[in-house]
Amino acid sequence: MRPIRSLALATASxxxxxxxxxxxxxAPEAAASGAAAPGATANALAPDxxxxxxxxxxxxKLPAVPGNPGVLYFTIQQTAGKANTLVAVHxxxxxxxxxxxxxxxxxxxxxxxxxxxxxxDGQPAEFKAGGYxxxxxxxxxxxxxxxxxxxxxxxxxGDKVSTFAKVQETGAMEGMMDHM
Numbered sequence: 001m002r003p004i005r006s007l008a009l010a011t012a013s014x015x016x017x018x019x020x021x022x023x024x025x026x027a028p029e030a031a032a033s034g035a036a037a038p039g040a041t042a043n044a045l046a047p048d049x050x051x052x053x054x055x056x057x058x059x060x061k062l063p064a065v066p067g068n069p070g071v072l073y074f075t076i077q078q079t080a081g082k083a084n085t086l087v088a089v090h091x092x093x094x095x096x097x098x099x100x101x102x103x104x105x106x107x108x109x110x111x112x113x114x115x116x117x118x119x120x121d122g123q124p125a126e127f128k129a130g131g132y133x134x135x136x137x138x139x140x141x142x143x144x145x146x147x148x149x150x151x152x153x154x155x156x157x158g159d160k161v162s163t164f165a166k167v168q169e170t171g172a173m174e175g176m177m178d179h180m
């Protein structure tokens with residue numbers, strides 16, 4: 001009688017372990033939903049993302065003064081094929097995101113919105129302090145330093161690239177320099 005009971009107990013234990021393993025595995029579920037994992041590259045989810053387009057080192061800098069706009073920096077590149085044009089950026093937790101370009105002419109610095117930025121194989125578009133950047137308005141309190149936030153880039157042909165940006169604090173002087 002003892003061997004049968006041991007076999008039944010072992011079978012029940014194995015079935016329970018299999019059920020637990022199936023319930024706790026989030027990776028297949030995330031892959032099926034099309035959601036990018038934090039730290040994943042833009043092309044990690046191909047073919048859902050635009051082919052041959054990647055976003056490098058996306059970083060959100062929080063405003064030095066709460067309530068002011070934050071900023072998103074990154075490089076977007078085309079690794080093969082014809083040129084692409086970035087026309088919109090969506091950042092989870094931002095009320096609105098606007099592409100801007102900073103310029104200095106005759107010693108006067110200015111910043112103006114842009115509606116598109118073209119990039120191609122060998123000519124990436126760099127979004128950095130003093131040049132192109134994305135202003136982030138009305139940031140939710142869920143956008144905090146040390147977290148990853150999903151960012152979606154929309155191209156003129158309708159293709160999209162989604163990835164995660166690391167959120168970082170901005171020092172007072174760094175914040176002033178970002179917008180000069």
